[in-house]
Amino acid sequence: MQTLLSHINSYHSLNDEAQKAVENCFEQHVFSKNEYLLTEGKICRHLFFLEKGAIRGYYTLDGKEITYWFGFENDFVTSFHSFITQQPSVENIQFLEGSIVWAISKERLTRLFNEHHEIERLVRIAYEKYYIRLEERFVGAQFKSAAERYENLIRQSPHIIERVSLGHIASYLGISQETLSRIRSRL
Amino acid sequence: MQTLLSHINSYHSLNDEAQKAVENCFEQHVFSKNEYLLTEGKICRHLFFLEKGAIRGYYTLDGKEITYWFGFENDFVTSFHSFITQQPSVENIQFLEGSIVWAISKERLTRLFNEHHEIERLVRIAYEKYYIRLEERFVGAQFKSAAERYENLIRQSPHIIERVSLGHIASYLGISQETLSRIRSRL
DNA sequence: CGGGGCTTTTGACAATGGTCAAAAACCGGG
DNA sequence: CCCGGTTTTTGACCATTGTCAAAAGCCCCG
Numbered sequence A, B: 001m002q003t004l005l006s007h008i009n010s011y012h013s014l015n016d017e018a019q020k021a022v023e024n025c026f027e028q029h030v031f032s033k034n035e036y037l038l039t040e041g042k043i044c045r046h047l048f049f050l051e052k053g054a055i056r057g058y059y060t061l062d063g064k065e066i067t068y069w070f071g072f073e074n075d076f077v078t079s080f081h082s083f084i085t086q087q088p089s090v091e092n093i094q095f096l097e098g099s100i101v102w103a104i105s106k107e108r109l110t111r112l113f114n115e116h117h118e119i120e121r122l123v124r125i126a127y128e129k130y131y132i133r134l135e136e137r138f139v140g141a142q143f144k145s146a147a148e149r150y151e152n153l154i155r156q157s158p159h160i161i162e163r164v165s166l167g168h169i170a171s172y173l174g175i176s177q178e179t180l181s182r183i184r185s186r187l
Numbered sequence C: 001c002g003g004g005g006c007t008t009t010t011g012a013c014a015a016t017g018g019t020c021a022a023a024a025a026c027c028g029g030g
Numbered sequence D: 001c002c003c004g005g006t007t008t009t010t011g012a013c014c015a016t017t018g019t020c021a022a023a024a025g026c027c028c029c030g
Helices: A002-011 A016-025 A080-085 A106-115 A117-143 A146-156 A158-163 A166-173 A177-185 B002-011 B016-025 B080-085 B106-115 B117-143 B146-156 B158-163 B166-173 B177-185
Strands: A027-031 A036-038 A046-052 A055-061 A064-071 A075-077 A092-095 A099-105 B027-031 B036-038 B046-052 B055-061 B064-071 B075-077 B092-095 B099-105
Touching: A002 A016, A002 A046, A002 A117, A016 A106, A016 A117, A046 A106, A064 A166, A064 B117, A080 B117, A099 A106, A106 A117, A117 A146, A117 B064, A117 B080, A117 B117, A146 A158, A146 A166, A146 A177, A158 A166, A166 A177, B002 B016, B002 B046, B002 B117, B016 B106, B016 B117, B046 B106, B064 B166, B099 B106, B106 B117, B117 B146, B146 B158, B146 B166, B146 B177, B158 B166, B166 B177
Parallel strands: none
Antiparallel strands: A027 A099, A036 A092, A046 A075, A046 A099, A055 A064, A055 A092, B027 B099, B036 B092, B046 B075, B046 B099, B055 B064, B055 B092
């Protein structure tokens, strides 16, 4: 829990009362490798904070798994689309390692927003950061070559490369595993 | 101004007091075709609401202009990255048609957030919608073919195709103008 | 109605990346 | 230390898209 609170405070520091409220709303869960946090078709009713471990979001296209995000220590994770709209998810969320997460339900989060303006502010600021990150990734996907995307990943997120298999990284970058292997051999 | 208020209320309806505050904070500006709202290197200090007209954001890469978003009636526009971080912008924002916009400075917006929890909520909800949209666009960019992206655009945003030149649409979709022309001739 | 400039199309060719299949390397458990 | 499964690499070939250059089309203005 301390990890969650200190991460939150790094975004926007909360007063004691709000911190207490946060503590009361998140529940800890432990998962082992390959377990699922969410599967396709289910509605995602929680927001999660990953205290320890690694996780990926993927969906299935033409029988292949397309991993399109990873989460690690100190990341908030959820199926954004499903959590926000409360529609069935198109994605699966699966642990890549044994992990510890803290969960809060959508109802409780909404209540927190009503009771603590500060917490809604925190989330608004978090959205800004996440939006900018996604924008950068979008520009990369649309306008950069496969090799450039891989080099960017090495530069910006070396931890991903160390902890995740090549096949997952390839689909994360939007390229085939074979092409990624060739790119690596050329470096 | 009525357009702005009713658009805002469609996200999350505001009480009278908050509406008054909004009215006092936005200023109207009129621009003609090809004028710039922001140029590369400048810090974007305002958020804009486009009441009427059309606008694009683009940046320059290898001497070519890459249009990566369009705005039309009822869109909020800004250089997100620059506005949020208050760093110099890498993008240019240019009007495609004569337009009417309403502007609010970052300082005033921050003040509104402090004084009206409701307005920060509205923005938080707006971010959610914008995030989901960007996510869809990202998935399209990374995992769909050029032809599929164009067909999606026709289906989801026919107004773009009607109001914007082929060259701009091509770079928006991340493909060359020639390829887009060929895709069209095959339909 | 006839340029002149901009936008769109067409053609030829090259480069990038995907697919399928097989070989090689790696890795954990017995 | 060896086996069996998984992950990664390599090879041959193909499809999609990009690039460069030129032609055609379109539209506004005088």
